[in-house]
Amino acid sequence: MTKVAAIIGGGVIGGAWAARFLLNGWDVRVFDPDPEAERKIGEVLGNARRALPSLSDHTMPAEGAISFHDTIAEAVAGASYIQESVPERMDIKHQTFTAINAACDKDAIIGSSTSSFTPTELSSEQQDKSRIMVCHPFNPVYLLPLVEVVGGSTAAPEAVEACMEILTSIGMKPLKIEKEILGHIADRLLESVWREGLWLVNDGVCTTEVLDDAIRYGFGLRWAQMGLFETYRIAGGEAGMLHFIGQFGPTMDWPLTHLMDTPELDDTLVKKIADQSDAQSGMYSIRELERIRDTNLVSMMRALKAQNWGAGSVLANYDAETKAALGEPDLSGLVRTVSRTVPLDWLDYNGHMNEARYLQAFGDATDRMMEIVGCDAEYIASGGSYFTAETHIRHIDEVSAGAEITVDTQVVLGAGKKMHLFHFMRASDGRLLATGEHMLIHVSLETRKAAPPAPHIEEKLVAIAKAHEALSVPEGMGRFVGQGR
Structure with missing residues (x-):
């Protein structure tokens, strides 16, 4: 119907x-x-x-x-x-x-x-x-x-x-x-923040941008996943909401804002809030709530980083500075293309890194190798790039959140339109976690068809491939799914 x-x-x-x-x-x-x-x-x-x-x-x-x-x-x-x-x-x-x-x-x-x-x-x-x-x-x-x-x-x-x-x-x-009230719930909360914000700008305390930054880089992220009372329950530590109110309740009498008309925090109201907070979150310990909060914050902030927006822009800038500090890698041997910690949002239901994240790590390694040979954002904007034509990943060992991983890359072939890469992913203790083999073809973004790379790209790629000819042929290169070991 x-x-x-x-x-x-x-x-x-x-x-x-x-x-x-x-x-x-x-x-x-x-x-x-x-x-x-x-x-x-x-x-x-x-x-x-x-x-x-x-x-x-x-x-x-x-x-x-x-x-x-x-x-x-x-x-x-x-x-x-x-x-x-x-x-x-x-x-x-x-x-x-x-x-x-x-x-x-x-x-x-x-x-x-x-x-x-x-x-x-x-x-x-x-x-x-x-x-x-x-x-x-x-x-x-x-x-x-x-x-x-x-x-x-x-x-x-x-x-x-x-x-x-x-x-x-x-x-x-x-x-x-349940109860009619002008402005309902959310807009009343927003109205109080709006009114105080107007005063802060009016009094020259901050600009509109600074005020927005105070929200989006700080408590706005906490509110997005735990709201007001659950956030303050954690702030009370192991003693919970009662401790938080006991510690910060007296500040309601301080002239911190222009909105001074608040209900008296008498025993009845304190008990009401504490009981409701227990019903809301009492099934979790404070440490559990902290871990839930942290996982949510990591996921949100990484999503913002992908857009280079808000709190994510801080992370993106930090990553860029960290990368720049590493300098240019040694190209005579295996090239370090990834060095990172496995984030919380990369885990699957088995508690180890999701198989799609192996591909992401190898994809990041491929992107880094493209940058090294000169196929960077500026070059791609000019109309040329490499497209991945074939991928083969071997999953060899487990890795969990918080583990440090590296990817080292060997250029097996770099000639004409082709770039053949072999990646080795290792744990900090040297264990081989996975390998990734990728064949890429250089294309014209205008025609979307295979085309020769610019001379400076090919020259750099050929030089690295020639240096890597001295390396051993990677074990597992050219394997197919189901092939016996």
Whole structure:
């Protein structure tokens, strides 16, 4: 049975809602009076199609069909879920809900993207209030999973549960908020940081860039994977949350911020927080929480490093400086092309390095050899590069996270369009962990076909290959899968 969602208001949030439903197999019907709405949503869809499928290790459902309609009545016809994302003006909200209620199916769920209003306010002019609720997302809606769901005292509990099931089915995390409050939860937290940020800039304490750096290089990374209270539980050490509050609770009376109106940390509130923290995280020891935190931080920061962004740019710069300090390698013998520690996110379910990471390490070694012969970023930008035509990896021994590994490379052949490499991966104790054999062909990036390399590339490669002729033929070179030892 085809699932249909209606999106009323196709701006930044509405367009991203459309993408989230569409790419999860729902047909999407859009109403927005903006004559540019179809173009704008189409561009948002382009970004979503690029990004959202990358989150999953499985093929996503077949994309639904999207259609644009001239009236709200046309858009909501047949929809089982309706998301309102019109401007934050109560008069417009009331008009919109009246039009929706007049035309939609009587059991359709109606969610509002509002960050400001409560369900009571939104439904105040509607006779049937039971299916209207706040479903406040975070941009980009097609990537960030959180949705604050507020039914308040007006939405029917069964409608709220149905809403949460729908949102869960499209890969979101619906957070049920039991009590109506202006701004819900997340925006109230953001508002407090925003207000203090305005004061810090206003008072000349920092610039906007410095303030953003304070978040993205520090506590923002911790918040991303443990939130506020679990982070502070760890900060309390082995004594946990009670110790943290006892140590830092008195600072609430210090004039550290402009936001001085805080609840009294009496015994009742302290016990409430400590008990809730125990329920949230008490199944883990502090050391276990630290290891979970560290693994998450490593994974996130390495992902940021791949984009040379935020905290990842610090790591990228550090790596570049470390590499430069090593200088040029000796090319007369085996060339050291990789020297690194196995990171935490390279492990598989058996507790040792994932087989794909062996290929990554050998790929890094190949990239380094390309740099050494002059096939660097500047050369590639000019239109020439080497493509790997064939690879053979032998997995010989195990290696775990934290182990130091090296890769040494032998140039078996370097002539004309071909570069034949043989890599040896070893542990710090000298154990041979794996070998990788690669045949690369030089290509023109314009024609995508084999072509001779530039003279200076070939000259350097030939010189290294000639020097390596004195080395022994690598054991295992030319082997095929299943060949007897």
